[in-house]
Amino acid sequence: MKISKNIIEEIKKHAKEEAPLEACGYLAGKEGSAAELFRMTNIDKSEEHFSFDPKEQFRAIKDARAKNLSLIAVYHSHPNSPARLSDEDIRLAHDPDTVYVIHSLLDGETKGFRVVNGEILDELLQIA
Numbered sequence: 786m787k788i789s790k791n792i793i794e795e796i797k798k799h800a801k802e803e804a805p806l807e808a809c810g811y812l813a814g815k816e817g818s819a820a821e822l823f824r825m826t827n828i829d830k831s832e833e834h835f836s837f838d839p840k841e842q843f844r845a846i847k848d849a850r851a852k853n854l855s856l857i858a859v860y861h862s863h864p865n866s867p868a869r870l871s872d873e874d875i876r877l878a879h880d881p882d883t884v885y886v887i888h889s890l891l892d893g894e895t896k897g898f899r900v901v902n903g904e905i906l907d908e909l910l911q912i913a
């Protein structure tokens with residue numbers, strides 16, 4: 786997935802602001818290129834997992850559509866663990882077409898993954 790440096794910086798900023806809780810949101814774009822970030826509320830208010838607010842989810846889908854974009858990635862932060870999908874992240878990753886981006890505040894890394902039939906595939910984040 787192509788992603789701008791600005792969006793990476795936005796993810797890092799959001800992660801820092803929400804710490805010690807997990808930050809989460811969507812990236813909208815098209816043709817494998819992330820164009821816009823939507824911050825979402827982590828209604829779990831947890832340091833180890835997140836859930837989106839269904840109303841905000843609906844609004845993000847609508848906003849993206851209005852801009853002729855679709856939601857191509859879900860990002861979230863790991864305040865206390867490395868940039869790897871947790872067992873629960875894998876369990877909840879239902880869509881093989883969605884890129885899951887994790888920013889770790891532990892090691893400062895930002896990584897992308899896809900989950901296809903329960904198998905984790907690395908997704909290169911190409912800074913464009």
Ligand SMILES: [Zn+2]
Pocket residue numbers: 833834861862863869870871874887
């Ligand atoms: Zn996670």
